[in-house]
Amino acid sequence: MSSGNVIIGVGGHVVAIDPTTGSELWRTKLKGSDFVTLTRQGDRILAGARGEVFCVDATSGSILWHNNLKGLGLGLVAFGGDEEIAAAERVQAQRRAAAAAASS
Numbered sequence: 001m002s003s004g005n006v007i008i009g010v011g012g013h014v015v016a017i018d019p020t021t022g023s024e025l026w027r028t029k030l031k032g033s034d035f036v037t038l039t040r041q042g043d044r045i046l047a048g049a050r051g052e053v054f055c056v057d058a059t060s061g062s063i064l065w066h067n068n069l070k071g072l073g074l075g076l077v078a079f080g081g082d083e084e085i086a087a088a089e090r091v092q093a094q095r096r097a098a099a100a101a102a103s104s
Contacts, residue, residue: 004019005017005018005019005025005058006018006019007038007040007045007058008038009035009036009037009038009047009049010036011036012029012030012031012032012034012036012049012050013027013028013029013030013036014027014028014030014036014038014045014047014054014056014061015027015028016058016061025061026060026061027061028056028061028062028063030047030049030050030052030054030063031049031050031052031054032049032050034049034050034074035049035076035091036048036049037049037076037077037078037079037088038079039079039080040058042058043057043058043059044056044057044058044064045057045058046079048076048077048078048079049077050074051068051069051072051073051074051075051077052066052067052068052069052077053066053067053069053077054066075092076088076091076092
């Protein structure tokens with residue numbers, strides 16, 4: 001498997017997809033069924049789900065380690081640069097707006 005696989009986070013999973021064929025190569029269940037944030041560091045994927053961070057091997061999908069970030073709640077985990085943080089802030093704002101609309 002190539003290190004150039006497409007890696008996505010969806011429904012509490014990290015999924016690797018072959019960029020040429022679109023075939024799923026592996027799928028790893030994290031925690032819950034929430035939004036999953038990702039960042040790649042070489043042959044490792046750092047994934048955030050329900051306030052926890054998982055380190056996943058990019059080739060096999062195996063979870064290498066996990067940190068529950070005790071005491072920080074179940075919020076969205078943002079990684080790295082400005083683009084990722086801005087995207088996470090947009091998601092949080094959309095969730096707050098949806099919750100406010102539902103309670104009105």
